[in-house]
Amino acid sequence: MRNHHSIIGQQRKQSQALVSIYIDLQNAKSIKHLGSLLLEFAKFQGILIEAKVYYNSLCPDQVSAKDKLQNFGFKCIDVPCPLKNSADNQLMVDCLDDIYSNRPPDTVILVSGDGDFVNLVRNLKDRGKKVIGFAEPGSLKQKLKEIVGSDFHFLDELPNLVASKTQHQTEKVPCHLTYNEAVEYLIEAIKTALSKGKGTGLGFINNLMLQLFPKYQGVTFVCQHQGKTFSRFSELVKAAVKDGKIRLQDQQLFVIEADRLSA
Template sequence: MTDICIALNKQTSQKQLKVFIYCDYQNAKLNLEQAKLLLVFAKSKGRLIGKNIYYNSQCKNQAAGKNNLDSVGYTCFDVPCPLKNSADNQLIADCLEDIHSNLSPDIVILISGDGDFVKLVHNLQKLGKQVIIFAQVGNVKQKLKELADKFYFIDKLSELVENNTQFKTTSLDAKINYNEAIECLTKAITTTLSQGKRTEFCYIATLTN
């Protein structure tokens, strides 16, 4: 298969990756604009299957701030407990449960700089999951930052989303010509038939060799 076909194949596979957002609101208080940008960023990585925010309503600043976030589609979990790490523990428990479910995400986006999540990140990576971490400047443990597959500061979200949009635009502009398209399609159909499969697009698009 030509390089063009392989590139198209990789793009198709990328779209199939399942992405889940987990936000520790006590540690990283997203504002409404950041929350919206995070959704755009997550969807650029694959299919967004969940977006959870964990907060403690016993802390007034957390209860008030999360109201704007559920208005843009986040699922907000209140963990009203005097224990310091109650929301963190609930996030960890839910993440591990989701990982072992039928909709196990391929990419976990964790919004927190709390060192309590080091073990969770390590366990996720052992299971083959990619972990992307966002944290606030001046509020992140170095060990967590080093462990992440990719790490960003929350205030860079706007720049990340803009760069991703520019990349997509460039990719769309780089069109293949007619002959290249025919060559790619012919090779894909030939490979499909040699494997005894039908030649509908749903089969062709998933070829990897």
């Protein structure tokens, strides 16, 4: 684990799209072996804000699979109903609710091959959302594949997809960031932590920045706007506090803009 007084970080800004994952566990049980890769793939698409798994606790095999995904940080939503498509229906309702929320995703990653989701994908695309689909070969409905289009993949492609993205990102990673870029990442990480009810201590926020922003990975120093540089995360925080970008209270970080809105 990195000490928050040590090197700035190591990661990206790629597209600043907000990304949400929705998994139909009944239809894609093999995802339990690929959870960490799916999260990694999602982070290359933008900022991951939700990762939800829908399962039925009346089915022992789904419970076992959800336990593994929960360990990776997925939010697992139990729909213990014997009626057909009950979990699918809950997934669709939640996805549309998220689309109309205060922080809607720009990109939706749907893990299912079920044809019941054709209309959901159509609705998402009609609202300008990008949809990326993953499914198991034996459980894929052709209509779903067709409506997702070129952004459809089989789950067993995940290792190669992540490997190619990682190689491409590594080739482009800079050794430094501008001060404004670093502060932008810092503020976004604080907002993300607060939206999930997490603490905003320096160490946690630095690690969250590493998870959210690939351009931040590999960075050895930040170029400050006055021409100076610093290589410690605590120095970045101190500068952002001094400039009125964020607030530090009881070793927790807060966004000044959010303070004003809640006042």
